Amino acid sequence: MKKLNKVKKVKKVISSTPAKQLGELVKLVENMHEYNVLSHNISKTAQLYDLIVTEATDIMDTRIGSLMLFNRARCKLEIVASRGLSREVVKITSLKPGEGIAGKVFESGRSIFCEDIEKDTRFKKESRIKYYSKSFVSVPLKVNGRIIGVLNVNNRKSRKPFTVEALNILNVIADEAAMIIENRHLLRSLENAYVDTIATLAKALDERMPATKGHSSRVADLSYRLARRLGFREDRLHSIRNAALIHDIGKISIPDEILLKPAALSASERKIIQKHPEKGSGVISKSDYFKDFLPIIAFHHEWYNGKGYPLGLKGSQIPLSARIVSVCDAWDAMISKRPYREPLSKRDAVKEILRFAGSQFDPRVVKEFLKMSRR
Ligand SMILES: [Fe+2]
Incomplete structure (x- = not known):
């Protein structure tokens, strides 16, 4: 993952003046483009998932981020890549649709954006993890109206709360991520079909x-x-x-x-x-x-x-x-x-x-x- 170091980090998502905001948005788009280019050069799916979380946490300037995908066989959302979470948390975390914050986002297809988790009555039972920034953003990954997972970020390094603009940016990252994941999935299915064809051809040759x-x-x-x-x-x-x-x-x-x-x-x-x-x-x-x-x-x-x-x-x-x-x-x-x-x-x-x-x-x-x- 050395290539990731090539991507310049955007330190703050939102600045105080319009001129600064515009400059940072340009940088943001450049960064997203660089991540997109990198994603095409990654052959291993696990590395692609890591890249998505790295992109989200770098651009959103957070210490914690996770990508959860829906496992149809288990009917649960599972963490497939993360940053700032212990292995133990990653291993034990799996949510049914509707369960927890990510489960709610997955079920409803709507982003959840919270400025202060301690004051927000929606999440009182779910604040087991220490959110020192108090705010977080959790957005769905959608492909043609179908939800395939959830992207979460929290604990901004600046300790400032997220803004509505930050939510919009994470939604753009999630849309891009969903498209990349789906394309990868389609490509793998196509490759499997080709490999089956090759196996059939090889077998035909053997029989001859x-x-x-x-x-x-x-x-x-x-x-x-x-x-x-x-x-x-x-x-x-x-x-x-x-x-x-x-x-x-x-x-x-x-x-x-x-x-x-x-x-x-x-x-x-x-x-x-x-x-x-x-x-x-x-x-x-x-x-x-x-x-x-x-x-x-x-x-x-x-x-x-x-x-x-x-x-x-x-x-x-x-x-x-x-x-x-x-x-x-x-x-x-x-x-x-x-x-x-x-x-x-x-x-x-x-x-x-x-x-x-x-x-x-x-x-x-x-x-x-x-x-x-x-x-
Ligand atoms: Fe030959």
């Missing part, structure tokens, strides 16, 4: 080639682990795993008599087989989501020395993800049994991989692969 059953998923697992060791970020790792899972998808269109031939292939048959990266890329390039998979599907048979196919790319011209899959693909093929040959021992497979380091394979990838396979 029973002799190499499980090859794609083993290559996918190896490639994921190797890519992680080589420094790929989490979101790219998932893409690499999924692409590796269907790296040979172009083989689906190859005739059975060639694809399933239980013997070595002739030169002309080999040429047909060698069309599979292009055929696979042709299918994949039709979908925006699968476009990320293209480097692996198109280039996993390129050689580091430029003597591979389909384009004869060389060295760093070959995407690193494809160089990774290339090693994992060859390794699994060597140590697996084929109808026309016995599997190589791991020791002999290591020798082969080393023999082709610098020609077929990227030596840096081979080095890391061998370190990984020794563990």
Whole structure:
């Protein structure tokens, strides 16, 4: 979360003079924009929730803030991110709709803004937490009229009460947060649907080639682990795993008599087989989501020395993800049994991989692969 430090804090939400107010509002909008940009670069949902609370507490200048989302399975509002609250409070706090301040906000869909909790008769039973500022703001997170959670802030650092303007600002932050959370949720659902599609494609490929059953998923697992060791970020790792899972998808269109031939292939048959990266890329390039998979599907048979196919790319011209899959693909093929040959021992497979380091394979990838396979 180092990136968060880049966002300049707005010290006060509301100033005394109109000129100051205008200047601070401009800063406020700039800050919100920066947070919005940051939110797009965050791959982990928990970090996104943290960012929302950080934004709310920074901009509202409070010591305490929490984001609560409604858990449909438990029918309760739960804290998914907070600032200034102990782990214990976060763990035990869950509210039914209508229960407590946040529960009321969730149920009614209306913000609750309190200038002095001790004088406000609505909250006498609920002032277990010490609100030294005495005031707080709690606003609903709405998506298309549906309420998905509540954003709370209290204990301003200045110890001054919140103003109506502050309530409006938190409402803007909550609207933005609700939209970001919903978009993330939709994106995840879409990704899950795509992953299901990929799994179905991989299974179809496995069923067509029973002799190499499980090859794609083993290559996918190896490639994921190797890519992680080589420094790929989490979101790219998932893409690499999924692409590796269907790296040979172009083989689906190859005739059975060639694809399933239980013997070595002739030169002309080999040429047909060698069309599979292009055929696979042709299918994949039709979908925006699968476009990320293209480097692996198109280039996993390129050689580091430029003597591979389909384009004869060389060295760093070959995407690193494809160089990774290339090693994992060859390794699994060597140590697996084929109808026309016995599997190589791991020791002999290591020798082969080393023999082709610098020609077929990227030596840096081979080095890391061998370190990984020794563990
Ligand atoms: Fe292949």
